[in-house]
């Protein structure tokens with residue numbers, strides 16, 4: 020998988036190779052600069068970190084992530100490193116603190132290579148909404164890598180790191196993971212501290228890791244998990260200790276969402292890949308159970324009401340008053356707000372702030388926001404009820420494979436529908452995993468999604484290993 | 494003022510809780526530091542920072558709710574109140590809207606001779622904003638030290654019928670907040686602030702008329718003045734055939750004028766919605782019981798006891814029950830069985846006089862209740878005179894010994910030995926023959942002269958009662 024850098028397992032055995040691996044990773048990132056995966060390469064910082072890890076290992080410390088080179092989405096804070104969120108409004112404002120998740124990765128021995136591109140404030144499904152850079156699909160540069168964590172997916176796919184952090188609100192890790200042919204896990208809400216993740220839809224947001232395989236992803240998840248006194252919504256559920264991940268020692272009951280397999284927007288290649296997966300799982304001895312959850316069809320509208328409402332408030336702090344972009348022509352206070360926010364935010368962010376402001380406005384609150392909260396509860400209950408009857412739920416991750424750059428930019432609703440299969444897990448707070456399965460007729464990766472029970476990420480990843488074993492060899 | 498109209502007014506009080514840290518971060522909650530020195534990513538709303546509620550805030554809010562007899566909700570929730578202002582770094586204030594911490598309750602106010610309850614609607618927890626300061630050059634600077642300081646907002650029902658009632662309520666609430674130690678009540682420093690809602694209606698009307706809101710009422714006097722001014726304005730408007738529209742007014746204490754705030758500021762749609770960064774605030778009956786046990790006996794109950802059981806007069810009742818430190822001091826004096834009236838007289842008289850002379854707050858008074866108790870006992874047992882006791886108390890400002898130690902070390906024991914006193918009296922009568930003669934001619938006021946001489950001769954240690962008895966005896970019987 021990594022033509023340029025040795026695997027984490029090898030680096031863990033021979034930590035002396037770590038500095039060399041860091042150079043190889045940086046060289047790889049620079050070589051693929053045209054793909055636009057990275058916004059900032061942390062060259063000096065990565066070298067220093069690598070030296071420290073070598074010293075710590077030599078001093079006898081047992082570091083579960085020694086040997087892991089990690090890229091971090093640029094909406095996650097690292098002290099003294101610019102935090103752009105893919106926006107002009109932050110104006111390369113350096114963060115004054117480090118996110119808990121990153122702190123924990125580094126404590127466990129990971130080396131951070133750089134910060135990756137994203138749709139502005141994680142709002143998008145193609146990384147086309149970045150105000151700073153275009154990120155291209157590694158297999159076809161006329162296509163998008165997915166989003167909003169497109170930079171992290173590409174950084175991993177080109178082999179410049181072993182794992183990458185993205186963030187999920189409605190599918191922003193699973194969708195680019197599927198598009199780029201890597202694994203992406205959205206953990207249970209509360210599993211990983213959000214402290215240091217720039218908020219988009221706070222009740223949905225989770226930091227979420229990418230890796231090449233479920234096995235390599237697991238230690239990254241373990242290192243970041245657990246309650247954080249700085250995030251009141253982080254969960255105190257016990258954290259699994261990172262041992263070598265193996266397939267479950269029994270056959271699974273796998274739920275299949277028929278509505279999704281027959282979804283009007285589902286590409287034929289993905290439909291047949293899904294049927295193929297179902298057949299292979301059945302022959303492998305697993306029980307497949309049809310599920311019918313019509314209420315999930317409300318997921319996209321509910322999601323866009325809840326997420327934009329929260330976003331309209333979360334993004335109010337970017338006002339040009341204290342830091343970041345302030346419009347040069349702003350004289351009086353109302354102009355500081357209007358011109359700085361109007362000029363600093365891109366069109367998709369402005370659209371979502373306006374939608375969110377609208378649904379929270381007096382007179383519309385009950386019709387939109389309050390109703391959406393109620394439907395969210397119904398969707399969550401339906402999904403949790405279904406999960407109580409099966410071990411995992413299998414769906415395609417996305418309705419299509421990577422689409423062309425520009426194909427959906429003028430049609431926001433078509434763009435929003437990219438998340439149609441991923442959003443329910445965010446609304447219910449349950450974990451969900453995208454695993455690469457096969458390629459479509461254009462040679463573009465197809466991902467399959469497994470949705471699991473709350474705080475059972477370990478089981479979900481073990482189940483993902485079954486798909487990895489059964490997938491057709493290309 | 495036209496007396497056909499009656500006032501309908503309610504108050505919203507914002508009290509800064511005296512916690513050691515801010516509400517949602519670990520920054521110190523302290524007034525008067527250099528601007529923008531008590532700040533961190535959380536209270537500055539740095540991208541990615543998250544609020545975490547301090548337990549101390551909940552404890553203090555619980556105390557207040559118990560003290561006003563409000564119902565504390567075991568589940569309450571935070572909401573975001575969204576608006577843009579430079580002193581509001583997140584673009585929203587964390588507050589409680591639909592599910593407040595506590596509802597109901599009441600506070601008794603005394604106006605004239607009558608005491609009546611004012612109903613309280615709700616009390617909720619929120620965070621303070623920073624402080625904007627408008628400079629002479631027209632620019633505005635912002636101090637974020639106050640950002641995130643915990644507030645409790647206490648909303649009353651529109652129960653005030655006279656401006657003075659609103660003043661009495663604010664006085665009473667301030668006293669209570671200070672008494673239970675949740676707010677220092679300092680209105681000048683802004684730790685206690687007040688808004689008022691005012692409408693008027695013709696007496697006998699059952700419907701409420703449109704009300705206006707007044708902000709920035711930062712003293713008890715300005716609350717009363719502003720309500721009175723607004724009441725007059727509304728009555729005049731109705732009387733001249735006009736209408737009152739809902740608006741927010743700014744009170745200027747210096748000019749005594751109300752000016753409407755810009756409509757934009759008054760008609761904000763705050764777009765409240767549940768704060769997703771904070772879980773429901775859960776509190777248990779056990780938590781509440783724990784605070785209930787720590788709650789001191791409140792001023793109202795103390796007053797009742799002082800009045801009815803101790804028979805103290807009203808002035809003493811108010812002085813001794815309004816301030817927690819003074820009241821506890823007074824009650825400590827009573828522990829050893831001292832008479833309340835006597836202890837009250839010392840605290841109200843001598844102690845207050847010393848405080849006034851030194852411009853001290855009671856907390857600065859250096860004599861403990863135990864030491865003052867020693868002084869009182871020495872006087873009551875006749876070991877020293879009242880005057881000597883007063884003198885002893887003053888010397889205790891710089892002397893840390895107990896009353897007994899000071900009395901015996903300096904031989905201050907009162908002279909009440911009859912033989913010794915009689916000797917002194919006889920000697921004086923011989924020394925002042927003309928004064929003695931005057932007395933014999935009927936000038937009874939010479940008794941005072943001789944008493945003075947006795948005290949002088951004994952440096953004040955003569956027991957006045959026995960001295961007087963012996964003096965009278967000698968005056969009337971010696972020739």
Ligand SMILES: [Zn+2]
Pocket residue numbers: 515518519520531532533534535536537641
């Ligand atoms: Zn702070």
